[in-house]
Amino acid sequence: MKTTKRGDSPNCHFAAKPSTFSQYKTLLAKDLRQEFRTREMLTSMGIYALLVIIVYGAALALTANGLDIMKMGGGLLWVLIVFTSLLGLGRSFAHEKDQGCMEGILLVPLDRSVIFLAKTTANVLFMLAVEVIAVPLFYFFFMTGQPVAPTLPAIVAPLAVGTIGMAGIGTMLSTITMNTRAKDVMLAVLFIPLIYPLLYACVTATTAAIAGTEFWTDYFVMPLVLACGYDVVMLLVCWVLYDFVVSA
Amino acid sequence: MMSGPDSPAILACGLTKAFGTRKALDRVSFELPEGAFLSIFGPNGAGKTTLLRVLSTLVRPTGGKASLCGIDLTEEPDKARGLVGMISHQSMLYPDLTAEENLLLYAELYGVSDPKARVGELLEAVGLAHRRLDAVRTFSRGMTQRVSIARALVHDPRVVFLDEPYSGLDPHAIEIFDELIESTRADRTFVMVSHDLAKGFAMCTHALVLARGRVVSFAPKDELDFDDFAQLYRETVGMGVA
Numbered sequence: 001m002k003t004t005k006r007g008d009s010p011n012c013h014f015a016a017k018p019s020t021f022s023q024y025k026t027l028l029a030k031d032l033r034q035e036f037r038t039r040e041m042l043t044s045m046g047i048y049a050l051l052v053i054i055v056y057g058a059a060l061a062l063t064a065n066g067l068d069i070m071k072m073g074g075g076l077l078w079v080l081i082v083f084t085s086l087l088g089l090g091r092s093f094a095h096e097k098d099q100g101c102m103e104g105i106l107l108v109p110l111d112r113s114v115i116f117l118a119k120t121t122a123n124v125l126f127m128l129a130v131e132v133i134a135v136p137l138f139y140f141f142f143m144t145g146q147p148v149a150p151t152l153p154a155i156v157a158p159l160a161v162g163t164i165g166m167a168g169i170g171t172m173l174s175t176i177t178m179n180t181r182a183k184d185v186m187l188a189v190l191f192i193p194l195i196y197p198l199l200y201a202c203v204t205a206t207t208a209a210i211a212g213t214e215f216w217t218d219y220f221v222m223p224l225v226l227a228c229g230y231d232v233v234m235l236l237v238c239w240v241l242y243d244f245v246v247s248a
Numbered sequence: 249m250m251s252g253p254d255s256p257a258i259l260a261c262g263l264t265k266a267f268g269t270r271k272a273l274d275r276v277s278f279e280l281p282e283g284a285f286l287s288i289f290g291p292n293g294a295g296k297t298t299l300l301r302v303l304s305t306l307v308r309p310t311g312g313k314a315s316l317c318g319i320d321l322t323e324e325p326d327k328a329r330g331l332v333g334m335i336s337h338q339s340m341l342y343p344d345l346t347a348e349e350n351l352l353l354y355a356e357l358y359g360v361s362d363p364k365a366r367v368g369e370l371l372e373a374v375g376l377a378h379r380r381l382d383a384v385r386t387f388s389r390g391m392t393q394r395v396s397i398a399r400a401l402v403h404d405p406r407v408v409f410l411d412e413p414y415s416g417l418d419p420h421a422i423e424i425f426d427e428l429i430e431s432t433r434a435d436r437t438f439v440m441v442s443h444d445l446a447k448g449f450a451m452c453t454h455a456l457v458l459a460r461g462r463v464v465s466f467a468p469k470d471e472l473d474f475d476d477f478a479q480l481y482r483e484t485v486g487m488g489v490a
Binding site for chain 2: 022023026034038101106247
């Protein structure tokens with residue numbers, strides 16, 4: 001067996017410590033590569049979203065004539081997104097816990113918040129991928145034939161802002177609950193109250209975009225600004241506290 | 249605290265770690281020279297793994313000081329992390345990534361200048377170059393542990409921690425693992441937690457016995473007689489856990 005003596009490898013020279021951005025890219029690439037290989041999160045979230053739509057179909061089948069689906073659309077869509085996200089976020093650290101991978105990463109000299117940022121970015125991408133399929137399906141099943149407001153394309157904004165915020169908060173909470181018993185329940189119990197202001201703002205803006213409103217500033221712009229502010233504050237808090245959370 | 253050629257590889261002074269009111273480590277102090285091999289023994293719950301986790305910066309101590317090669321663990325944890333490699337009973341490898349992808353991930357995070365060449369060299373050294381493109385989940389426990397050795401050495405660490413590395417390995421895999429550890433010992437300091445007294449004692453240059461978070465015995469092997477040490481260990485196990 002070849003002896004691997006310290007310092008005798010011509011290939012083990014260290015350039016300057018890798019930049020934070022390069023470590024971020026490496027961690028993000030790892031998460032994406034792993035997901036595209038296993039498709040665990042995307043498949044489970046996608047199937048779950050489809051099942052929720054089917055349940056909506058059954059639940060609303062008999063009462064559809066008495067309901068204004070355009071005014072309920074925003075709320076229904078966000079119920080779908082929140083529960084689908086919970087499923088994905090709960091699984092996002094499963095690989096890190098298996099085989100002690102998280103400890104392997106924590107042994108590397110890197111800023112802990114880079115782990116948070118990379119995982120949040122990966123979760124945003126996975127959630128958006130599911131939304132790209134679920135939202136048109138939702139439209140197809142419940143809104144075709146309904147009078148659509150010309151502002152409908154504007155739902156992209158609350159969807160994007162809400163997804164980013166939920167992914168950030170969910171990543172943080174998923175790290176906290178990773179080693180707890182009944183982690184899925186714990187994640188939901190912590191996640192829903194924390195995202196409530198964001199959820200409320202996004203539901204209001206999404207409903208305004210779907211149904212159209214004459215008070216556009218009050219029902220779309222203001223909630224969206226509030227949601228953006230909430231995202232910024234919460235993401236900064238998560239960024240700052242992440243080192244403490246993973247070290248505790 | 250300055251890093252230098254005369255700094256001990258590990259210096260622990262009154263190291264304490266408490267979880268709530270329970271002290272997992274209670275004023276642990278010892279000094280280990282560079283190039284030594286320390287075996288840590290003790291009953292379950294004695295604080296062996298906690299000591300390794302504190303020394304590898306995974307857990308912050310609640311009291312006392314520790315340094316690796318002169319670098320204070322609480323003041324400069326990032327700098328200390330660059331010196332540490334860890335092999336545990338968990339592989340710290342992503343099962344769905346290939347052996348090469350796993351090692352490249354760590355090499356890039358550590359900032360190895362030519363990651364591909366380094367990974368190729370390490371896979372060659374652990375005898376798995378021909379399986380480099382296979383997912384780790386397809387490997388046997390022994391093969392996974394060999395990739396784990398390569399992972400721990402990818403940044404050429406000065407101190408390597410081994411946390412019960414033999415658990416789950418069959419005798420042949422243990423033989424291969426021993427050969428690999430032997431081939432990487434030169435110029436490195438090793439700290440191993442083991443329940444196998446005979447094996448741990450045979451490999452070490454220093455032995456430490458922990459019980460209830462406290463150091464019961466710490467001495468160079470030259471000063472110890474195996475039978476007396478085994479007797480001490482049996483008495484220590486009888487002391488139970490913290």
